[in-house]
Amino acid sequence: MPTHQLKQLVDALHPLPNLAWDDFVRIWQPFSAKRKTLLTVAGEREHYLYFVAEGVQRVYYLDEQGREATLVFTYAPSFGGVVDALMLQQPARYFYETLTPSVFLRASFTDLQAVMQQHPAVETMIRLGITQALSGVLERLVELQCYSSTEKFRTLLRRSPHILQVVPHKYLANYIGVDPTNFSKLINSVKG
Known part of the structure; x- marks a missing residue:
């Protein structure tokens, strides 16, 4: 049940008083998407915060030459979407795409904003979630700038063994x- 998963994630971030939880859980609507569905398109506004109940997604950047940079993967149980665009209410710079068939709960920015204003505990929980995400981004920047490919891969496997x-x-x-053609060599070198 996605709302049970959502409650576990919220409790891990910052447990909410009963009334705040009741109002928070009410803003989420079921949503599903097929494999390879673009949920957010760069240049467009992000309208939703997603809670991933099933499936795998990625946020990626596409440059002018058509090169992709995969920035983050999301999977159950976690929040997803292009969160900076959502919270700043600016056009997204990134794409959010399903890699597998996916099941979500999603909340609109308008509803999320209203429940955060009504319940400071919800705003605190969202802030803590965003702060944890920022901490992960900073760790990722260190990996990108300082680690070899093998070290990046080992770190990824430690963080997400099932990936x-x-x-x-x-x-x-x-x-x-x-390069994808060298990836199998990397897997063998790390496993070996």
């Missing part, structure tokens, strides 16, 4: 910054 089973290898190669 090889759920994310297509071409996206993992892109995330690490290696």
